[in-house]
Structure formats: C-alpha cells, structure tokens
Amino acid sequence: MSDVRERIAGARSIVVKIGSSALTDLADGLDTGRLDRLADALEARMRAGTDVIVVSSGAIGAGIAPLGLKKRPVDLATKQAAASVGQLALAHAWGTSFARYGRTVGQVLLTADDISNRAHHANAQRTLDRLRSLGAVAVVNENDTVATTEIRFGDNDRLAALVAHLAGADALVLLSDVDGLYDGDPRRPGPDGRPARLIPEVAGPEDLDGVIAGSGGALGTGGMASKLAAARLSADAGVPVLLAAASDAAQALTAAAVGTVFAARSERLSARRFWVRHAADARGRIVLDAGAVDAVARRRRSLLAAGVIGVDGRFFDGDVVEVVDADGRVHARGVVAYEADDVRSMVGRSTSDLPADLRRPVIHADDLVTV
C-alpha cells in the first residue's frame, strides 16, 4: 500500500466530510438509512482509537422537501431558509443515529469569518477540543443563515479542509457520490469517446495536468473543482486527503484502500503564509502591469508602486489583498503595507519619486504568497 494510504489508515485524528449527495435526494430529502450506515463506519473508526470530526453538508438538501420546493434553490435567501429548516433535521438525524451507540453529538456551525478571526478561531478550536475530550462527536456545517455571499465558504470541502487545519488533524476524508477523482467528468465520455479514468493517487500538482474538474450534481455545490481546491489547501497544511464514495465509507475509514489519495507537502506552509494564502478574507485588489506580475509571481520580488496600475476596494495596512493582472487573474495574495488611498496616490510612481514615508514596498516579498 502507498505511504499516503498508510498514513490515512493509521491517522490518530481525522476530519470526515460528507457531501449533500451522500445524505439527501431531491424528492425524499434526508436519507436516514444512508446516514446510519455512515455513522456505523464513523463509530467503528472512533472505537478503533481515532478522534473523528464530522463535517456534514445536506442542510439545504434536507430543507427542500419540507418547504415544498421542487429543486435546489439558487437565490441566497431561499438557500438560507432551506438550510435553517434542513439543519435542524440533519443535526437531529446525526444525534439519533449516534445515540444507537450511546455517543453524544455536538453541533458546530462556522462561517469563513470564524476561521480568519483570531478570537473566533481560538473559540472554535477550544470547543472542538473539549467535545473530543468529553467523548462527543462534533458535527460541523457552515452557519448558512448568517453567512452572506461575501463571507461564505461557498462549499463544505473548503470548510472541511480549514477545520482539519484548525483541529491539527492527521488526515481529511471527503465522502461524495463519486468514487474518486477521474481525469474528466465521469458522467460524460471524454473528447475521444473513451470513459473517464480514475486517478488513484495525486502526489503533486503535476499529476493534475489535463484533469478536467467538472461541476457537481443536482444537490452538490462545488463539484470536483472545490474538492481539488480543498485538497491543495490540505496539502499546504500538511494533511493528506482521501476522496471516496460515501457508499464505500467502511473501507475508506479502515484501510483507506479505495478512492483517490492526495499527498501532503513534505514541509507544511508556515502558519502566516497559510493564513495569507487560504484563510484570510481579501479586502481588496491591487492590479499590476505585466512586468510586475512577472517580478512578483515568478521572481518572488517585493511589489513596488511603479508596477501598480490600479487599486480596488477599501483596505488598511496589514490587510490581505489579492494581486491581479490587467485581466483580473489572481496571481498572489499578500499583506499590504499601506491603506488603499495611499496606494492609489502611489500608482505607477518610482520609489525615488515618492515621499519618504511611502518608500517601502507596497507588499514586501515575505508577505506575498502565490496562488
């Protein structure tokens, strides 16, 4: 067995994320039979000595039928209403299912802000840790009712990867309705007519060359692209990932011998660079000319005012901003040294033209992380 699979099979603490499609269907809502089988596999892993945190999607999917809706809502307010109805059913179902084993469940609802805000982050960490030490299983979901478009994780794959980082987990398991990563959307044949092929192991970004990550099903949110982004985030945090079908949960959670595994980086990104790249909300954008993009993204230089051609948003020194090219493509994120209006006054000027208090780089190389 590969080292990565061994690491996941032997992990002392894991985060297991379960997608909407594994727990709900459009017509009948929450499927408690499937949820029970997942709880069986999770309980078995806990009894084998592993700490488990569950990230469960499915609130919106579980709220559709009770509200008399015919399909997954697309507007934010109806999604939030469905999530508020469905979350109650979802948490109750997890509670009832684990009660078969005498196991208590704690509900933890988080937003993106809670992960980037230091105080909230510490509180969430403490709650998860205490639930674990009390023998209860945390069931996490996004706090959909208060999350707005700006602060939404957008998908629970990313939330799960951030929770794995926050909890210092040794592995992340993503359980979906697909049995792994394919080189193209498995629902469609590729351009040459052949069926998509399963990729058993992703050792690094080069293994993703040519892979087409398609959209999700009728109930899922992010599709394969959000799982790949979550796998990359986890790799940076030093956490290996297993992507498998929820119907294979028992095998996935014992020998990890199914699905696709993603190796972690051998050296995890420092906490600060990880935060800049993945966790912090960007407060604005700085637009660069082509020379500055090359200097910053390829040659890892500090960003100087001379290469800046535009500034978007209101931000202050110390905030995280996106560094984009003239077409809006994001190349890096960084901690900006000035507030937005100061950067606006510096656009295109060489350092020697600037007043003495504006001569530091707009973003120092140590504070820049490519994306």
Ligand SMILES: Nc1ncnc2c1ncn2[C@@H]1O[C@H](COP(=O)(O)OP(=O)(O)O)[C@@H](O)[C@H]1O
């Ligand atoms: N390259 C790919 N490999 C595997 N699945 C893919 C790929 N591209 C698109 N998909 C689709 O992504 C879906 C899983 O994403 P999603 O529906 O968001 O799942 P979940 O609800 O578990 O988060 C699968 O049903 C699959 O059809």
Ligand SMILES: N[C@@H](CCC(=O)OP(=O)(O)O)C(=O)O
């Ligand atoms: N918080 C939402 C999560 C939506 C979501 O990310 O779904 P999925 O892509 O199935 O993991 C819900 O519970 O419906």
